[in-house]
Amino acid sequence: MLIEEDTKKKYRCNRCSKVLITLFNMRKHIESHMQIHKCETCEKEFQTRTQLSRHLLIHKLYDCPECSQKFPKTEIQYHRADEHGVPIPTCGICGYRTESRCTLLKHQRRVHMTEKTIPCPHCDMKFFENSSLNQHLIRHNPVKKYECKFCKKKFPRTETLLRHERIHTGEKKKVCNRCGEKFVQKASLNYHMMKRHPDAV
Structure with missing residues (x-):
C-alpha cells in the first residue's frame, strides 16, 4: 500500500503494517511473508526467520548447576525442582508449575479468577488478553490475506494456510x-x- 508524507513516498505492508521507504525493500519484505522457515530438529514451521530463531532456543542444552546433566532451557528448572529440591513458582490451587512468577500470576488470573476484561466490539464476548481478542475478531471479519503459493487460495490465518499447503507438498x-x-x-x-x-x- 502506497502512502505519501511530506512528498516522500513510503510503502506500508498490508499484512503487518510495517513501513519501508523503497519499493524494492517492500517487495523483499513481502517475500518474507510467503516463505516458510522450518526447524531442522523438530520440523515445526514458522512464518519468519525471527520466529524460527526464537524457537531454536528450546533445542539448546544447558548445564544443570547441581549435576552434570544437560537440558533445554524450558526443562532445566523443572529438573532442578524434581531432582534437587530447588523451589519453582507453583500454583497453590492446581499445582501448575512455571519458570517465572509473572507467568504464574497470569495463569491464576486467567484460569482461577477467570478474569476477562477486554470486550469484543462486535459481540458480548470478553477476553483475558488482546491476542485472544485478535484471534476471535477474525470470525467477525475473516479477511483472507494469506495466499497459498501453489493454488492462490486465501486464508484468514497463517496456521490454516500452512496446513492447507501440505496438501500440495504431500507432507504427511x-x-x-x-x-x-x-x-x-x-x-x-x-x-x-x-x-x-x-x-x-
Missing part, C-alpha cells in the same frame, strides 16, 4: 497409531479411523 504429519498410515490432514486421519479402526474411535 498425521499418523494412525494403529497401522502407521500417514495423512496430510487430521480430517483424513479421522475418516480413516472411522472406516478402518471403528473400535478405537
